[in-house]
Amino acid sequence: MKRVKQTGLCLAVVAALLFLCYWITGYRLTQERLFYDCERGLRYGPSEEIVFSWEGEGKGLVAGRCGEGFSLVEMRRRLGLFWGLDMSVTGYRDLDEAVNVFSYRSLLLAQVTDGDITRVRVVLEDGRERTAAVPPDGFLALNFSGGETDTLRFDTIQGLSDAGEILWEW
Amino acid sequence: MPFPEWEEFLDKTVSQVRFRYDRREIRRELTEHLEDARDAAADRGEADPAAAALAAMGDPVELGRALDREHKPLLGWIWRLSRWALALAVLVSVLPALNLGILLVGSAWEARFPPYTDGTETHGEVLWRMDLDQKDSFYNITVKLDELVAYADGSYSLRYQVRHHILDTGIWWSYDFPYGSFTDLEGNPVSGGFGGSSGGIVSYCETWLEDLPPEAEGLLIRDQSPSGPELYFRIEFPKEEGAAA
Numbered sequence: 001m002k003r004v005k006q007t008g009l010c011l012a013v014v015a016a017l018l019f020l021c022y023w024i025t026g027y028r029l030t031q032e033r034l035f036y037d038c039e040r041g042l043r044y045g046p047s048e049e050i051v052f053s054w055e056g057e058g059k060g061l062v063a064g065r066c067g068e069g070f071s072l073v074e075m076r077r078r079l080g081l082f083w084g085l086d087m088s089v090t091g092y093r094d095l096d097e098a099v100n101v102f103s104y105r106s107l108l109l110a111q112v113t114d115g116d117i118t119r120v121r122v123v124l125e126d127g128r129e130r131t132a133a134v135p136p137d138g139f140l141a142l143n144f145s146g147g148e149t150d151t152l153r154f155d156t157i158q159g160l161s162d163a164g165e166i167l168w169e170w
Numbered sequence: 171m172p173f174p175e176w177e178e179f180l181d182k183t184v185s186q187v188r189f190r191y192d193r194r195e196i197r198r199e200l201t202e203h204l205e206d207a208r209d210a211a212a213d214r215g216e217a218d219p220a221a222a223a224l225a226a227m228g229d230p231v232e233l234g235r236a237l238d239r240e241h242k243p244l245l246g247w248i249w250r251l252s253r254w255a256l257a258l259a260v261l262v263s264v265l266p267a268l269n270l271g272i273l274l275v276g277s278a279w280e281a282r283f284p285p286y287t288d289g290t291e292t293h294g295e296v297l298w299r300m301d302l303d304q305k306d307s308f309y310n311i312t313v314k315l316d317e318l319v320a321y322a323d324g325s326y327s328l329r330y331q332v333r334h335h336i337l338d339t340g341i342w343w344s345y346d347f348p349y350g351s352f353t354d355l356e357g358n359p360v361s362g363g364f365g366g367s368s369g370g371i372v373s374y375c376e377t378w379l380e381d382l383p384p385e386a387e388g389l390l391i392r393d394q395s396p397s398g399p400e401l402y403f404r405i406e407f408p409k410e411e412g413a414a415a
Contacts, residue, residue, distance in 0.1 A: 003249045010252035017259040024266035026341045040340030043309040044395045067396045085341065092396050 027082035031055070031075060034083045035062040038073045044092045047071045051139050054107060059086065061104050065139075069094045070111055072102055098168040099159040103152045106145040110157075112138040117159035117167050125153040131160075173220045176204055179230050186234025189246035196237055203227070277372040284374040286329055294322030298408060302330075308399040310338035311345055315403055318389075326379040326389075328362070333372050347377060351393050354386035355406070 021027070028034035031053055039045030047064025054061045060075040060083060070093045074086035090102065098114035110120055112134045120140060121131040126147060132140050144152055159168035180200055184193040207223035216222045227233065290296060302315035312333045319327040332345045352360040362379040382389070388406040 003245055007245070007249045007252045010249075010256045014252070014255045014259045017263040020263055020270065021259075021266045023339060024269050034341075037339055038341045040309055040338070041343045042341075043311070043343075043345070043393075043399075044397050046397070067398075069396050094396075 025078075025084070027078050027084045029082060031060050031062050031083050034075055034085070035064065035071075035073045038085060038089060038091075039064075039066070039071055042089075042091045045071055051137070052109060052141050054104075054141075054143075056105075056145075059105060061107065063102070063109055066092060070100065070102070072104075072109075074104060099157065099170070101157055101170065103154075105150055106143055106147060106152065108142045108144065108152060108154075110140050110142075112140070112159065114159065114167060116161050118162050119160040121156070121158040121160055122154065123156040125155045173224075175224055176201070176220070179204075179224055179227065182230035183234040183237065186231060187238045187241055189238075189241045189243040191250060192241045192246060196241070200227075273370045276370045280370070280374045281372060284329070286327070286374070286376050289319070289321055289325065289327055289378075293325040296320070297322060300405070300408060302405060304403050304405075306401045306403060307335075308393075308395065308401050310335045310340040310342075313345070313401055313403075315391075315405070318405060320407075324380070324382065324384060326382060328377045328379060328389075330375050330377075331372055332375060334370075336371065344373070346375070347391060348393060351391055352379060353390045353392075354383055355388040355390060355404075356386075357390070358383060358386075360386075360389070 036046050045066050047066040050064045052063040058077040062073050064071040072090040074089055075083045076086050078084040095111055095113050100111045102109045118134050119131055123129045130142055157170040158166050161167055180197050184197050187193055204223050207226050208219045211219035211222035297320040300318045305312055305314040314331045317329045352362040360379050361381050362377050391403040394400040
């Protein structure tokens with residue numbers, strides 16, 4: 001009986017210590033959990049839906065649609081098992097452009113709010129070029145992995161109509 | 171071990187116990203019993219106290235089986251694993267516990283010495299002070315307005331606390347009233363914000379408002395989350411002294 005009591009006490013203390021770690025460190029087991037807890041901490045959200053999640057080279061990114069805006073949380077692997085926030089976190093972004101562009105490492109995410117834009121054309125400074133059709137929900141993700149640097153440098157981003165007319169350009 | 175017969179008895183007894191991690195402790199206890207029995211036999215004047223002690227212990231196999239029933243392997247393993255888990259949990263909790271300690275000490279320090287500035291050198295004499303005692307919450311914080319101090323040059327110091335909800339599992343971030351949170355009662359914008367909470371459990375903050383119209387009769391503070399929830403405060407200035415003073 002003494003051993004049963006000791007085991008119960010041990011497990012209770014372990015549970016309390018693990019909750020302390022969970023609470024203080026901000027490490028979470030899944031990207032989705034970290035995403036929602038980060039949104040809570042930044043005092044917006046939760047996003048209605050996660051539209052994109054990515055993992056690679058120990059880094060991660062989750063994007064969600066939140067009200068009239070967009071939510072982006074950058075994260076990184078911690079201790080090989082958990083996810084923790086990256087050095088800087090974008091958080092909530094208003095969608096105030098016809099094509100709202102976010103980039104993270106080799107990724108380009110775009111949320112198109114102008115229904116007339118049916119394709120997005122991206123040209124990088126290193127000459128790589130990609131044109132992608134805009135899906136019905138207006139969200140698209142392009143991965144430019146394989147470049148020489150970690151950061152994407154854009155030369156041009158264009159929102160094109162069906163006829164090829166440039167409706168928005170950066 | 172002074173007697174080979176005892177050794178043999180102990181070997182037979184503990185070999186019946188399946189949870190082998192308890193065997194050493196059982197062996198130690200049985201040896202103590204044997205020694206006590208031997209001393210008692212010697213006091214009684216027995217010719218061979220060690221043999222008498224051994225005889226008093228009974229059959230080693232029966233004794234071993236009885237001990238095995240008390241030391242069940244499943245419970246033994248759970249007990250042993252729980253101790254390893256505790257050691258691991260203590261190890262990984264050291265830094266978080268230090269962090270928590272710093273947050274607690276920081277909050278206690280700020281409560282003892284709130285970081286409010288004496289604005290009289292820059293903003294002139296204090297015209298009036300107003301205890302506010304208003305609070306509102308959203309997400310994982312409660313903001314409690316403590317005091318509004320009006321200065322001769324038309325500046326105001328808003329002093330408030332930001333309290334994090336202890337058991338909320340949202341990631342902790344510091345909180346400031348964002349740009350655009352302040353208006354007079356008519357809705358005219360007032361510059362202010364970025365008072366700066368430290369992100370501790372309780373932070374004491376101060377925000378300066380410097381372009382409130384002289385005729386303003388009060389202040390509205392509103393921080394609207396994109397998702398809907400908001401912080402809202404309405405402060406009406408004292409009538410007699412008036413903000414225009």
